[in-house]
Amino acid sequence: MKTFCGRANPTTGSMEWLEEGEDYDYHQEIARSRYADMLHDKDRNVKYYQGIRAAVSRVKERGEKAIVLDIGTGTGLLSMMAASAGADFCYAIEVFKPMANAAVKIVEKNGFSDKIKVINKHSTEVTVGPDGDMQCRANILVTELFDTELIGEGALPTYEHAHKYLVREGCEAVPHRATVYVQLVESRRMWSWKKLFPIHVEAEDGEKILVPPSEMENCPGIPSVCDIQLNQMPSSDFSTLSDVVTMFSVDFSKPVQSASTYYRVQLEPVKSGKAQIVLSWWDIDMDPSGMINCTMAPYWVKPTSALQWRDHWMQCVYFLPREEPVLQGEKLYLTACRDEYSVWYNLQKAREGENKADEEEHKADVRVESPVCRCRAHLLWNRPRFGELNDQTRTRQYIKSLRKVLKTDSVCLCISDGSLLPVLAHYLGAKQVQCMQPSRIDLYHPHELWQALLLKFLLSAFFKANHLEDKIKIIEARPELLKPSHLEGKKVSVLVGEPFFMTSLLPWHNLYFWYARTAVSTHLASNVTVLPQSASLHMMIVEFQDLWRIRSPCGTCEGFDVQTMDDMIKDSLNFRESKEAEPHPLWEYPCKSLSDPQEVLTFDFTKTVPQHCLSTEGCVKLLRKGKSHGAVLWMEYHLAADISVSTGLMQLPDEKGNCEWNPHCKQAVYFFSSVIESEIQSDPTAVTYAINFDTKTGEIAMDFKL
Numbered sequence: 088m089k090t091f092c093g094r095a096n097p098t099t100g101s102m103e104w105l106e107e108g109e110d111y112d113y114h115q116e117i118a119r120s121r122y123a124d125m126l127h128d129k130d131r132n133v134k135y136y137q138g139i140r141a142a143v144s145r146v147k148e149r150g151e152k153a154i155v156l157d158i159g160t161g162t163g164l165l166s167m168m169a170a171s172a173g174a175d176f177c178y179a180i181e182v183f184k185p186m187a188n189a190a191v192k193i194v195e196k197n198g199f200s201d202k203i204k205v206i207n208k209h210s211t212e213v214t215v216g217p218d219g220d221m222q223c224r225a226n227i228l229v230t231e232l233f234d235t236e237l238i239g240e241g242a243l244p245t246y247e248h249a250h251k252y253l254v255r256e257g258c259e260a261v262p263h264r265a266t267v268y269v270q271l272v273e274s275r276r277m278w279s280w281k282k283l284f285p286i287h288v289e290a291e292d293g294e295k296i297l298v299p300p301s302e303m304e305n306c307p308g309i310p311s312v313c314d315i316q317l318n319q320m321p322s323s324d325f326s327t328l329s330d331v332v333t334m335f336s337v338d339f340s341k342p343v344q345s346a347s348t349y350y351r352v353q354l355e356p357v358k359s360g361k362a363q364i365v366l367s368w369w370d371i372d373m374d375p376s377g378m379i380n381c382t383m384a385p386y387w388v389k390p391t392s393a394l395q396w397r398d399h400w401m402q403c404v405y406f407l408p409r410e411e412p413v414l415q416g417e418k419l420y421l422t423a424c425r426d427e428y429s430v431w432y433n434l435q436k437a438r439e440g441e442n443k444a445d446e447e448e449h450k451a452d453v454r455v456e457s458p459v460c461r462c463r464a465h466l467l468w469n470r471p472r473f474g475e476l477n478d479q480t481r482t483r484q485y486i487k488s489l490r491k492v493l494k495t496d497s498v499c500l501c502i503s504d505g506s507l508l509p510v511l512a513h514y515l516g517a518k519q520v521q522c523m524q525p526s527r528i529d530l531y532h533p534h535e536l537w538q539a540l541l542l543k544f545l546l547s548a549f550f551k552a553n554h555l556e557d558k559i560k561i562i563e564a565r566p567e568l569l570k571p572s573h574l575e576g577k578k579v580s581v582l583v584g585e586p587f588f589m590t591s592l593l594p595w596h597n598l599y600f601w602y603a604r605t606a607v608s609t610h611l612a613s614n615v616t617v618l619p620q621s622a623s624l625h626m627m628i629v630e631f632q633d634l635w636r637i638r639s640p641c642g643t644c645e646g647f648d649v650q651t652m653d654d655m656i657k658d659s660l661n662f663r664e665s666k667e668a669e670p671h672p673l674w675e676y677p678c679k680s681l682s683d684p685q686e687v688l689t690f691d692f693t694k695t696v697p698q699h700c701l702s703t704e705g706c707v708k709l710l711r712k713g714k715s716h717g718a719v720l721w722m723e724y725h726l727a728a729d730i731s732v733s734t735g736l737m738q739l740p741d742e743k744g745n746c747e748w749n750p751h752c753k754q755a756v757y758f759f760s761s762v763i764e765s766e767i768q769s770d771p772t773a774v775t776y777a778i779n780f781d782t783k784t785g786e787i788a789m790d791f792k793l
Contacts, residue, residue: 095590095591095592095596096590096784096785097591097595097596097598097599097602097784097785097786098599098602098783098784098785099599099602100525100588100590100599100602100603101590122161122162122652122656123636123637123638123639123640123641123652123653123656124397124398124399124636124637125161125231125397125399126162126164126641126644126649126652127636127639127641128395128397128399129395130381130395130397131381131395131397131400132164132644132645133645134371134373134379134380134381135165135168135229135231135261135262135373135381136168136172136645137373137374137379138261138262138263138373138374138379139165139168139169139172139227139229139261139373140168140172141373141374141379142227142229142259142260142261142374143155143169143172143173143174143227144172144173145259146226146227146259147173151226152175152176152226153169153173153174153175153226153227154174154175154176154177154178154223154224154225154226154227155169155174155176155177155178155225155227155228155229156177156178156180156221156225156227156228156229156249156253156254157169157177157178157179157180157229157230158180158210158228158229158230158232158245158249159180159181159182159210159230159231159232159245160179160180160181160187160190160205161181161186161190161231162186162189162190162193162644162649162651162652163179163190163191163193163194163199163203163205164644164645164647164649165229165231165261166179166190166194166199166203166229167193167194167197167199167203167647168645168647169227169229170199170202170203171199171646171647174202174227175202176202176203176204177199177202177203177204178204178206178213178220178221178225179194179203179204179205179206180206180208180209180210180213181205181206181207182207182208182209182210184207185655187205187206187207188207189651189652189655190205191205192651193647193648193649193651193652196648196650196651197647197648204220206220206221208220210245210248210249210253211245211248213252213253215252215253221253224253224254224255225253225254225255225258226254226255226258226259227258227259227260227261228246228249228253228254228258228259228260228261228339228340229260229261230242230245230246230260230261230262230339232245232246233265233369233371233400234314234399234400235312235314235383235400235401235402235403236312236314236403236429236430237265237267237337237369238425238427238428238429238430239312239428239429241427241428243337243343243344243345243427244345244427246337246339246343246345247342247343247344247345250341250342250343251342257340258340259340260338260339260340261373261374262339262371262372262373262381263338263339263340263372263373263374263375264336264337264338264339264340264371264372264377265336265337265339265369265370265371265372266333266335266336266369266370266371266372267333267334267335267336267367267368267369267423267430268331268332268333268334268367268368268369268370268384268388269331269332269334269352269365269366269367269421269423269432270327270329270330270331270332270365270366270367270388271327271328271329271354271356271362271364271365271413271419271421271434272325272326272327272328272362272363272364272365272366273325273326273328273360273361273362273363273364274324274325274326274363274364275324276320276324276325276474277320277324277325277363277364277404277406278363278364278406278410279473279474279477280313280404280406280470280471280473280474281308281363281406281465281470281473282299282303282304282306282473283299283303283464283473283476283477284299284477285297285298285299286482286507286511288486288511288514288515289486290514290515290516291515291516295514297507297510297511297514297549297553298552298553299464299549299552300462300548300549300551300552301552302461302462302548303462303464303548305409305461306460306461306462306464306465307408307409307458307459307460307461308406308408308458308460308465309458309459309460309465309466310429310430310431310457310458311429312403312404312405312429312430313403313404313405313406313470314401314402314403314404315401315402315404315675316398316401316402316675316676317366317368317385317401317402317404318385318386318394318402319674319675319676319677320385322387325364325366326358326360327357327358327387328356328357328358328359328360328362328413329354329355329356329357330357331384331388332352332354332421333352334350334352334367334421334423335350335423340375345427346427347424347425347426347427348424348425349422349423349424349425350422350423350425351420351421351422351423352420352421353418353419353420353421353437354418354419354420354421355416355417355418355419356413356414356415356416356417356419357415358415359412359413359414359415360412360413361410361411361412361413362407362410362411362412362413362419362434363406363407363410363411364404364405364406364407365404365405365407365421365432366385366402366403366404366405367402367403367404367405367430368382368383368384368385368402368403369382369383370382370383370384383400383401383402385402396632396633396636398633398634398636398637403430405430405431405432407432407433407434408433408458411434411436413436417436417437418436418437419434419435419436419437420434420435420436420437421433421434422434422435424457426457429457431457431458462545462548463541463544463545463548464545466541467505467538467541467542467545467589468505471672471750471751471752471753472587472751474750474751475587475751475752476507478751481732481751482511484726484730484731484732485508485511485585485726485732486511486515487727487730488618488726488727488730489508489511489512489515489583489618490515491727491728491730492581492616492618492727493512493515493516493517493581494516494580495516495518496518496580497512497516497517497518497519497580497581498517498518498519498574498577498578498579498580498581498612499512499517499519499520499521499579499580499581499582499583500521500522500523500562500574500579500581500582500583500607500610501520501521501522501523501583501584502522502523502566502582502583502584502586502600502603502604502607503522503583503584503585503586503587503588503600504524504538504542504587504588504589505542505545505546505587505589506522506584506585506587507549508522508583508584508585509521509522509559510549510550510553510555510559512581512583513555513558513559517581519575519577520558520559520560521559521560521561521562521573521574522546522559522560522561522562523562523564523565523566523569523603524539524542524543524546524561524562524563525539525563525564525565538589539563543561543563546561547561565606566602566603566604566606566607567606569606569607569610571610574610578610578611578612578615579607579610579611579612579615580612580614580615580616581615581616581618582604582607582611582615582616582617582618583617583618584600584603584604584618584619585597585724586598586599586600586619586724588600592670592753593668593670593753593755593787594624594670594720594721594722594734594735594752594753594754594755595624595720595722595755595780595785595787596785597722598622598690598722598785599785600619600692601622601690601692601696602696602785604617604692604695605695605696608695617692617693618726618727619692619724619725619726619727620691620692620693620725620726620727621689621690621691621692621693621724621725622689622690622692622722622723622724622725623686623688623689623690623722623723623725624686624687624688624689624690624720624721624722624778624780624787625684625685625686625687625720625721625722625723625733625735625736626684626685626687626707626718626719626720626776626778627680627682627683627684627685627707627718627719627736627740627746628680628681628682628707628709628715628717628718628774629678629679629680629681629715629716629717629718629719629746630678630679630681630713630714630715630716630744631676631677631678631716631717632676632677632678632679633676633677634671634676634678634716634756635714635716635717635758635762638660638758640653640656640657641653666788666789666790667757668718668720668755668756668757668787668789669755669756669757669758670753670754670755670756671753671754671756672748672750672752672753672754673719673735673746673748673753673754673756674747674748674749674750677745677746678716678719678746679711679713679740679743679744679745679746680711680740680744680746681709681710681711681713681715681744681765682707682708682709682710682711682774683707683708683710684736684739684740685705685707686723687703687705687720687776687778688701688703688778688780690780696782697782698782699782700779700780700781700782700783701779701780701782702777702778702779702780703777703778704775704776704777704778705775705776706773706774706775706776707773707774707776708771708772708773709763709765709771709772709773709774710771711744711765712765712766713744713764713765714762714763714764714765715759715762715763715764715765715774715793716758716759716762717756717757717758717759718756718757718759718774718776718789718791719735719754719755719756719757720735720754720755720756720757720787720789721733721734721735721736721749721752721754721755722734722735723735733749734749734752734754735748735749735752735754736748736749737749757789757791759791759793761793763793772793774791774792774793775791775792776789776790776791776792777789777790778790
């Protein structure tokens with residue numbers, strides 16, 4: 088059976104359906120999974136083991152047989168913990184067939200085949216009875232069904248079904264309960280991920296202010312959580328307005344309700360400010376007494392405890408529907424609404440002299456319906472894109488460059504998705520400004536068609552809000568279909584792009600701008616200025632503080648042999664992934680540079696894309712002591728003379744090798760298959776590389792030798 092996968096084509100900027108072999112989905116699932124990260128999560132594993140031992144003991148003390156139901160068993164680790172702790176029998180449920188097969192092998196290798204039955208089904212399809220998958224209902228329920236938001240992987244409906252059909256009343260549960268905590272904060276940085284701020288432009292005829300459309304100002308956004316490594320957010324980037332409060336708890340040992348509901352807490356701000364953001368995280372108690380606790384609390388909440396790094400559970404950033412000015416000591420109500428899979432928040436001020444009856448009336452006003460984006464921007468731009476558009480330093484670089492190249496008779500064409508550069512070009516004096524957006528009739532992929540409609544709507548709303556609808560023309564055509572009539576018979580004297588395209592996953596995918604520039608070359612004036620004029624690919628060898636764990640074999644976990652899982656991940660990576668770079672936002676994942684950053688390829692946008700491949704090879708010297716986990720690659724765009732923007736390093740690493748990364752972009756990480764430990768010596772270790780940019784496909788292939 089063949090699999091068809093949608094993949095961005097960097098030469099066309101479009102999604103294309105590619106035919107893959109039947110193993111493709113399976114290898115992708117395993118290669119991109121977080122199994123290694125979970126197996127390396129010592130705190131999680133130790134606490135689960137302690138909780139399981141305690142639950143088995145409590146059941147045995149009651150004189151009962153310990154029958155365990157483990158939903159979402161993965162490697163079978165938690166079932167093996169239960170069997171090792173003295174459970175009489177375990178039913179391990181795993182819906183993903185390759186994973187279930189691996190669990191069978193791991194269980195057998197560890198000698199638990201007589202105590203653990205792996206069932207390859209969704210838990211809602213499991214049957215109980217003499218002829219069923221389970222002989223009887225379980226009296227211990229063990230699960231790890233949680234994501235950063237706690238409920239995003241369907242934990243609530245799964246628990247609800249299990250209590251109805253698969254476990255006994257009064258069963259033990261590991262974890263026993265989960266508690267969600269919240270804190271109200273003000274943060275210009277995080278708020279810039281939700282709304283667009285006005286942009287100030289100094290023009291020849293005075294200051295111009297680019298304002299967002301009014302519907303964007305009051306838009307509640309979308310309910311999908313923004314999950315990040317909050318421990319990498321410096322305390323200078325936010326101000327806490329409230330203490331940490333408990334929002335809600337779920338007791339997993341009792342029947343669970345998954346139906347939409349809401350929870351409300353009273354808050355009193357500890358300082359005055361603008362309430363914009365709700366930060367949230369959870370902890371799990373593995374036992375009823377709460378003595379065995381595993382917490383996701385960020386650094387400022389438990390400053391004395393050692394933080395366990397993990398990437399499968401992080402912290403949540405929720406955006407309030409609107410900014411609320413609050414005063415220290417005033418009475419506020421924070422409401423968390425949830426459906427089966429997501430949570431969203433509202434903040435209300437208590438009315439003057441409100442009593443208990445008023446509070447009940449207030450509760451009745453709560454609407455549990457999920458927020459809906461009205462401005463379309465939140466459906467189109469992700470959080471980093473909002474942050475990028477709000478980055479004043481970056482915007483100033485483009486303004487400075489446009490000032491250098493624009494003249495009063497400039498005919499300007501912009502090629503970038505949903506960019507605000509056309510407005511800047513108009514304000515800075517270009518005579519004629521057009522921007523290209525794909526035409527609906529040129530598109531075949533439904534997602535692209537939807538994006539094209541949203542882009543046109545959004546740009547039109549921006550132009551209208553700034554009274555520019557008759558000043559900037561949207562050309563609905565792909566670059567290769569551009570006609571002289573689109574440009575009113577004129578030649579383009581200034582071609583601009585950020586470049587930014589929504590289909591781009593890796594830094595070099597935005598080189599689609601070069602292909603688009605090549606496609607429109609017959610419409611360019613002989614002395615055309617292209618901005619950016621060129622781009623360069625940069626590379627650096629690094630040691631990761633923690634990110635290496637997602638690719639590192641585990642071997643044994645809490646005394647259990649999980650080598651089979653390591654081998655599965657390795658096989659899937661070797662299928663394709665190990666020879667490819669993958670995108671990561673490195674501001675969340677600290678690393679130390681072991682080499683100097685190096686420019687490895689350049690792309691000249693003043694010329695068309697060449698027919699031949701662009702290749703380079705060389706070696707990078709390791710200048711610092713450390714473990715070479717991989718190479719980081721990023722693009723730099725050279726806008727005009729001495730003006731560049733980087734999608735990677737924002738400045739050279741300091742003397743210790745600490746790096747500051749562009750917070751709005753994902754950098755490309757190529758993990759080495761083996762790690763080399765470099766020492767500082769007179770003859771430093773070198774890493775050799777070969778990098779090839781295939782101009783036919785727009786993809787970059789790379790190889791490194793340590």
